[in-house]
Amino acid sequence: MRNELTRRELMVGTGAATTLGLLSTLLSSDALAVQEQKGSQVFVHELPKLPYPYDALEPVIDKKTVEIHHDKHFAAYVSGLNSALDKLAKARESQDFAGIRCVSDDLAFNGSGVVLHWIYFDTIGPKAGGKPEGKLAELIHRDFGSFDAFWKQFAEVSKTVQGSGWGVLGWEPFSKRLVILQAEKHQNLTSWGGMPLMVCDVWEHAYYLKYQNRRPEYVDNFAKIIDWKKVEERFKKYVP
Numbered sequence: 631m632r633n634e635l636t637r638r639e640l641m642v643g644t645g646a647a648t649t650l651g652l653l654s655t656l657l658s659s660d661a662l663a664v665q666e667q668k669g670s671q672v673f674v675h676e677l678p679k680l681p682y683p684y685d686a687l688e689p690v691i692d693k694k695t696v697e698i699h700h701d702k703h704f705a706a707y708v709s710g711l712n713s714a715l716d717k718l719a720k721a722r723e724s725q726d727f728a729g730i731r732c733v734s735d736d737l738a739f740n741g742s743g744v745v746l747h748w749i750y751f752d753t754i755g756p757k758a759g760g761k762p763e764g765k766l767a768e769l770i771h772r773d774f775g776s777f778d779a780f781w782k783q784f785a786e787v788s789k790t791v792q793g794s795g796w797g798v799l800g801w802e803p804f805s806k807r808l809v810i811l812q813a814e815k816h817q818n819l820t821s822w823g824g825m826p827l828m829v830c831d832v833w834e835h836a837y838y839l840k841y842q843n844r845r846p847e848y849v850d851n852f853a854k855i856i857d858w859k860k861v862e863e864r865f866k867k868y869v870p
């Protein structure tokens with residue numbers, strides 16, 4: 631109920647906020663937790679809880695990296711998104727849109743960062759790896775030829791990001807196909823309309839303590855912690 635109300639409020643916001651509202655509506659029925667606030671701020675995003683202990687992803691990702699990644703980096707994107715939304719609300723209140731270009735940039739960067747980190751931490755876990763099953767497995771086969779062909783493309787896309795970014799497996803509702811996208815930072819090089827299902831964070835903060843410059847080794851090991859059951863659950867929300 632609270633989320634529904636929040637979404638309705640979002641829909642009457644700016645174009646950018648409307649896009650974000652649609653995104654969070656489409657992403658999941660258990661959308662990111664938000665708190666309503668009175669006054670100019672429409673709502674406040676909350677940092678999702680890490681669904682497992684910090685050391686649960688060992689030895690693929692070390693405890694310290696998970697702790698800093700979730701509690702500091704992810705938290706900073708949540709705070710950056712809230713700050714951008716607050717500035718937008720104040721701009722609407724005062725009808726002063728002088729800083730709108732900068733705020734829009736902050737909204738795209740932090741909003742995308744929040745969504746991608748949420749999916750990242752939610753779709754990896756201990757006792758994971760392997761391959762997807764059911765309809766998702768069928769569509770991976772249909773759209774990429776085989777699971778191995780899918781993984782090879784996904785891993786290459788993730789390994790070859792220039793600088794900081796992501797490999798993304800997404801569902802494209804308008805074409806009803808799975809797609810692999812590469813994102814630089816959080817928001818660049820992506821394609822509108824793809825809903826992220828499973829993502830590989832290749833910012834150095836995701837792997838540097840353990841792997842240093844060996845990003846390809848991190849990406850190869852990442853296959854061992856993808857929780858395909860969680861990816862399938864997410865997929866079923868778009869393709870029942």
Ligand code: MN
Nearest residue numbers: 703831833836
């Ligand atoms: Mn990250």
